[in-house]
Structure formats: C-alpha cells, structure tokens
Amino acid sequence: MEPVLTRNVGIDGSQTLGVYQARGGYLALRKALGLTPDALVNLVKASGLRGRGGAGFPTGLKWSFMPKDPTPERPNYLVCNADESEPGTFKDRLLIENDPHMLLEGTLIAAYALRAERAFIYIRGEYAYGAKTLIDALREARAAGYVGRDVLGSGWSCEIVIHRGAGAYICGEETALMDSLEGGRGNPRLKPPFPAAHGVYGRPTTINNVETLCCVPFIVERGADWFKAIGPDEKNTGPKLYCLSGHVRRPGVYEAPMGLPLAELIDGFGGGMLRPGRALKAVIPGGSSTPVLRAEECAGLRMDFDALAKAGSMLGSAGCIVMDEGTDMVAVAERVAHFYAHESCGQCTPCREGTGWIEKVIARIRRGGGRPEDLELLDEIAQGMQGTTICPLADAAAMPCRAFVAKFRDEFEHYIERGRPLAAAASGTGA
Amino acid sequence: MSAEDRRAGNEARPETFGPEFARRADEIVARYPQPRGALMPLLHLAQDERGYVSLDAERWIAERLGLTPAYVHGVTSFYTMYRTAPAGRHLLQLCTTVSCMLRGCDRVREHIEEKLGIEAGETTADGLFTLVCVECLGSCGTGPVLQVDDDFYEDMDLERVDALLDALRRGERPVPGAGPRRAIVE
Ligand SMILES: Cc1cc2nc3c(=O)[nH]c(=O)nc-3n(C[C@H](O)[C@H](O)[C@H](O)COP(=O)(O)O)c2cc1C
Numbered sequence: 001m002e003p004v005l006t007r008n009v010g011i012d013g014s015q016t017l018g019v020y021q022a023r024g025g026y027l028a029l030r031k032a033l034g035l036t037p038d039a040l041v042n043l044v045k046a047s048g049l050r051g052r053g054g055a056g057f058p059t060g061l062k063w064s065f066m067p068k069d070p071t072p073e074r075p076n077y078l079v080c081n082a083d084e085s086e087p088g089t090f091k092d093r094l095l096i097e098n099d100p101h102m103l104l105e106g107t108l109i110a111a112y113a114l115r116a117e118r119a120f121i122y123i124r125g126e127y128a129y130g131a132k133t134l135i136d137a138l139r140e141a142r143a144a145g146y147v148g149r150d151v152l153g154s155g156w157s158c159e160i161v162i163h164r165g166a167g168a169y170i171c172g173e174e175t176a177l178m179d180s181l182e183g184g185r186g187n188p189r190l191k192p193p194f195p196a197a198h199g200v201y202g203r204p205t206t207i208n209n210v211e212t213l214c215c216v217p218f219i220v221e222r223g224a225d226w227f228k229a230i231g232p233d234e235k236n237t238g239p240k241l242y243c244l245s246g247h248v249r250r251p252g253v254y255e256a257p258m259g260l261p262l263a264e265l266i267d268g269f270g271g272g273m274l275r276p277g278r279a280l281k282a283v284i285p286g287g288s289s290t291p292v293l294r295a296e297e298c299a300g301l302r303m304d305f306d307a308l309a310k311a312g313s314m315l316g317s318a319g320c321i322v323m324d325e326g327t328d329m330v331a332v333a334e335r336v337a338h339f340y341a342h343e344s345c346g347q348c349t350p351c352r353e354g355t356g357w358i359e360k361v362i363a364r365i366r367r368g369g370g371r372p373e374d375l376e377l378l379d380e381i382a383q384g385m386q387g388t389t390i391c392p393l394a395d396a397a398a399m400p401c402r403a404f405v406a407k408f409r410d411e412f413e414h415y416i417e418r419g420r421p422l423a424a425a426a427s428g429t430g431a
Numbered sequence: 432m433s434a435e436d437r438r439a440g441n442e443a444r445p446e447t448f449g450p451e452f453a454r455r456a457d458e459i460v461a462r463y464p465q466p467r468g469a470l471m472p473l474l475h476l477a478q479d480e481r482g483y484v485s486l487d488a489e490r491w492i493a494e495r496l497g498l499t500p501a502y503v504h505g506v507t508s509f510y511t512m513y514r515t516a517p518a519g520r521h522l523l524q525l526c527t528t529v530s531c532m533l534r535g536c537d538r539v540r541e542h543i544e545e546k547l548g549i550e551a552g553e554t555t556a557d558g559l560f561t562l563v564c565v566e567c568l569g570s571c572g573t574g575p576v577l578q579v580d581d582d583f584y585e586d587m588d589l590e591r592v593d594a595l596l597d598a599l600r601r602g603e604r605p606v607p608g609a610g611p612r613r614a615i616v617e
C-alpha cells in the first residue's frame with residue numbers, strides 16, 4: 001500500500017507549512033469549505049471510518065449527533081484526543097511530531113463539519129516536543145489564514161487551543177478528558193448525558209482521536225470509495241497505523257490497510273522475533289487492556305475490529321505487544337496490573353479496590369507466597385469489576401487479568417507450587 | 432519534604448509572581464471559554480518558572496482564576512507531573528511499563544540506581560539527579576526510554592545510560608531521540 005498517513009514521515013521539514021503545502025496540504029480544507037457541513041458528515045459516514053482511539057465507533061455517525069443550530073451562547077466544540085497513554089501505543093506521537101499540519105487540517109475540517117468554531121487538542125503532558133511542534137505549526141497555520149477569523153474567506157471562523165495534560169492515563173477517557181480540559185481533576189463522568197449533548201463546559205462536544213482526524217483530509221480529497229476500498233470489508237476500512245513493540249527485531253509504527261494479517265506485522269514489518277531460535281509465545285494485540293492471545297490463537301489472525309473481537313480480544317489502539325517463549329507471563333501480568341492500579345482515578349469502589357487487589361495478589365504469587373485459591377480469587381475480583389463502574393478503566397484492568405490467568409494457568413500454578421517461574425519462562429522478560 | 436517543612440519553606444520564600452508571569456497568564460486565560468480552563472496551563476507555567484508548584488503559586492493561581500486554593504491543590508495533586516517539592520537539577524523518568532520491561536528497563540533501572548547511589552524516588556546528594564519510575568511514556572517501539580526533563584532518550588542500554596549521565600554531569604546535553612538499533616539487554 002502507498003503510505004497515506006505516514007506519507008510525509010521522514011521527509012526533511014515535514015513539520016513545516018511550506019513542505020506540507022508543497023505536498024498538497026490544505027487543499028482538502030479548501031475543498032471541504034466548498035461543501036456543506038452535512039455533506040461532509042455524509043461523506044465520512046460513507047467512508048466507513050471508525051474511530052482509531054480504541055472503541056471503533058463510526059466517526060460519521062458520531063458527528064451526526066451534534067446539534068445543527070449552535071449559537072454564540074451554546075457553541076459546538078471539537079476535541080482532539082492526543083492523550084495517548086495506553087501501554088503499547090505510540091502512533092499518535094509519530095503523527096504529531098512528524099506531520100502536525102495534517103492533524104491541524106483534519107481538526108479544521110472536522111470542526112467545520114461539526115459547526116464548531118473552537119477546537120481543543122488535548123495532548124498528554126509528557127509529549128513536550130509534540131506540543132511544541134503543534135504550537136509552531138499552529139502559528140504558521142494562523143499566519144496563512146487557515147486558523148482564526150474568516151478561514152480562507154469562507155465566513156467561518158475557527159480557533160484551535162492546544163492543551164497539555166499533566167500525567168494521568170485516565171484523561172484519555174473522553175469524559176475525564178473534558179473535566180481535565182475545564183481545569184479539574186480527570187474524573188470520568190457517568191453517561192448519559194453523552195458529550196454530543198453535554199460536553200466541555202456543558203456544551204455539545206465531539207471527541208476524536210488523532211489518527212481518526214488525520215484520515216479526514218484524505219477522505220475529502222480522494223473520496224469515500226477510495227477509503228472504503230482499503231481494508232477487508234465495509235466495516236473495517238481505511239489505512240491503519242499499527243504499533244509494534246516487545247520481542248521483535250524491528251519494533252515501530254507501521255502503516256498498512258485495516259485488516260493486516262498479524263503474521264505479516266510481526267514477520268514482515270517487524271522482521272521476526274528478536275532473539276534467534278525463540279518462538280512466539282503470546283501477543284497483546286491492541287494495547288495492554290486488550291486480552292492476551294496465545295501463539296496458536298494468532299494463526300491466520302487479521303488486525304481489524306471485527307476479526308479481533310471474534311478471536312476474543314480487541315483491536316483497541318492497535319498497540320501490538322509481542323512476547324517470545326522466554327517471557328514470564330506472571331511478571332507481565334503483574335506489570336499490567338500495576339499500571340491500572342496506579343491509574344485508577346479512585347471514584348468507584350470496585351475499580352479503586354479491585355485494581356489494587358489484583359496487583360497485590362499477582363505480586364504475592366510472584367514473590368512465592370501464592371495460595372491455591374488465588375486464581376479463583378483473581379477471577380472473582382475481576383468479575384466484580386466488570387460493568388460495575390463509571391468508566392471502562394475497571395474493565396480495562398479486569399479483562400487482561402482474566403485472560404492472563406485463563407491462558408497461562410500453568411505458569412501461575414507453577415509459581416504457586418514452587419515459588420518461581422516455569423523453567424521455560426525464566427529468562428529474558430528483560431527483567 | 433514533609434507538609435510542615437513545605438509550609439515553613441514557603442513562608443520563608445516570597446513567591447508572588449512578577450508582571451511578566453501575570454502577562455503570560457492573561458494570554459493563556461484568554462484562550463479558554465472560562466477562566467478555570469487555564470488552570471492546568473498555569474500550573475505548568477508556575478512549575479517551569481520555579482521547578483515545582485509551591486503553595487504560594489497555588490494561591491496566586493487560585494486568586495487569578497477565582498478558585499479556592501484548596502480546589503487548585505486538589506487538581507495539582509491529581510496529576511503526576513506536577514511536583515509540590517523541588518526535584519534535582521535533572522529529573523530522570525524511567526518508563527517501567529510492559530513494552531519497556533520486555534526490552535530490559537529493569538536492568539537499566541538497577542544500573543542507574545547503582546551508578547547514582549540512590550533508589551527510584553530519591554535525589555542524589557549533590558542535588559543533580561532525581562530518579563523516578565513512571566508509567567508508559569508512549570515510546571514503546573524504542574524502549575527502554577528515559578525521559579530527562581522534557582527530552583526523551585530512547586533505546587537505552589547500559590552504555591547509553593553511562594554516556595548520558597556522564598554528559599549531564601559535565602553540563603552537556605546529548606541530542607535526544609532514538610539510538611542505533613541494538614540487541615536486547617539480557
Ligand atoms: C481508560 C481509557 C483511556 C483512553 N485513552 C485514550 C487515549 O489515550 N486516546 C484516545 O484517542 N482515546 C482514548 N480512549 C477512548 C476515548 O474515550 C474515546 O473513545 C476516543 O477518544 C474517541 O475517539 P475516536 O472515536 O476517534 O476513536 C480511552 C478510553 C478509556 C476508557
């Protein structure tokens with residue numbers, strides 16, 4: 001496939017307006033401003049674009065929930081979710097640092113389609129370089145008339161605000177993000193009301209991931225049919241960025257059509273396993289909250305929303321973490337559990353207590369203090385967390401826990417019986 | 432630093448920000464539909480200015496935005512990047528999440544701890560380095576990653592750590608980013 005989202009990556013000066021324009025940048029915005037907002041929403045609907053932030057919700061449909069009659073007192077807002085904190089995920093950073101104008105153009109077109117005159121880009125605090133890159137690009141875009149009053153003489157105005165987070169994974173969850181943007185702690189809110197009715201400052205708001213918004217200029221420029229033709233079927237369309245990390249020779253961000261075979265990602269793009277002679281053991285396909293798959297479950301697997309759901313996992317953020325046979329799965333499970341315990345916002349008891357409890361039990365097993373009933377206990381704790389909380393972080397902690405225990409039960413049992421890892425899993429978790 | 436030390440320290444140090452800070456604050460506030468939206472950027476600004484967010488800084492910001500100091504402190508303490516006490520000259524943040532773990536961050540951590548004679552969470556006696564372990568930094572493809580202040584140093588192995596820390600000690604600042612691809616830390 002010809003690179004689309006990554007077409008400017010690696011080109012000298014790809015962050016600058018000059019290079020972006022020389023390569024056709026901002027033509028899509030001009031084209032979009034000649035269409036009506038409704039026509040744009042329909043175009044994105046027809047493309048089959050689904051959100052790249054994790055849940056895979058159809059973008060055009062989401063956009064169609066926004067009110068069509070905003071007023072200065074009750075404006076519509078667009079928020080770009082650049083919080084990117086799910087372990088295993090680093091694709092949005094690549095786009096922001098290498099091609100900030102593509103994100104700005106996508107944001108502008110989306111804002112126009114949503115009848116919004118203000119958009120926020122919420123970027124995680126650690127991405128200081130990314131924030132600086134975006135701010136520089138924004139200054140250029142404003143000077144060129146793409147941002148601000150009366151964009152390109154269309155009569156439509158749009159301001160973009162770049163807002164830095166400050167180190168809280170939960171702020172990637174859309175309602176927590178809104179609280180954070182308003183100057184609060186990032187505590188998720190109960191839904192409904194949904195953001196399209198009651199979002200930032202109580203105003204109608206749409207939240208989209210960086211990669212989602214970066215797809216938009218291409219859809220406008222090349223059409224819905226072009227986009228739809230990339231990918232295995234009507235429900236899984238478009239180019240996709242896959243993040244590859246762990247025990248592969250060439251980790252990185254790779255662009256390919258939606259529905260890329262996992263084997264091609266690992267062996268083709270990734271160059272195969274890192275350490276010669278070690279076979280694949282397991283894959284976390286879509287970021288650390290998605291259930292782990294054993295090597296034998298990966299045979300013939302495609303990386304798209306529906307194929308991974310069918311396989312009992314999720315595409316999530318397409319953060320594919322690869323583990324070879326030297327990996328101690330109990331140690332990995334502990335590290336994953338630690339993450340979610342650390343990042344729970346603490347509002348809901350099942351999540352606040354459950355995430356910490358899971359971590360403690362797995363840590364105890366690893367230190368040699370495991371009890372035979374621990375595996376049932378882990379499952380019970382996890383079950384009690386699913387579907388009982390304000391936001392899906394509790395599920396994001398419960399799902400991987402259950403998958404690790406169910407699929408690598410022998411390794412947990414060995415730890416419980418002998419207080420140490422199975423011989424085959426003893427080396428090279430990097431630990 | 433205990434809460435009491437902190438209060439005492441703050442009282443001893445007059446902390447009101449000058450007119451330049453106030454001007455930049457105005458600029459930020461103007462970007463938001465409501466003043467309180469500017470709270471996080473103002474906390475970042477205060478931290479950039481002083482190295483941490485002091486109680487006085489929180490009071491100043493609370494007053495500017497029409498919030499209570501308690502509310503502002505509640506926000507400061509929610510986010511891991513805001514520090515309520517000064518760190519060493521260089522803040523070393525090592526990612527210890529899954530992808531970095533698979534690439535050997537635990538060895539890197541032990542090595543830094545040994546080299547600096549501190550444990551994660553501590554500051555060296557000369558005040559030069561503070562080391563902390565953090566959750567995923569979004570550099571999973573080039574892990575292990577060590578963030579030094581605002582810069583990411585990627586593909587860290589023991590040699591790269593040595594070179595980096597020695598350079599920082601000399602007051603030099605190596606170019607951040609990824610290193611040459613390397614074999615895993617075994
Ligand atoms: C705990 C949690 C963390 C999340 N983190 C992110 C994130 O870092 N980036 C992101 O785009 N979406 C994240 N999401 C998903 C967002 O809530 C939201 O669905 C997404 O930004 C919508 O954009 P999309 O429709 O373009 O995918 C997270 C969700 C949860 C529950």
Ligand code: SF4
Binds near residue numbers: 187393
């Ligand atoms: S599920 Fe966890 S992270 Fe989400 S709101 Fe409840 S306590 Fe907070």
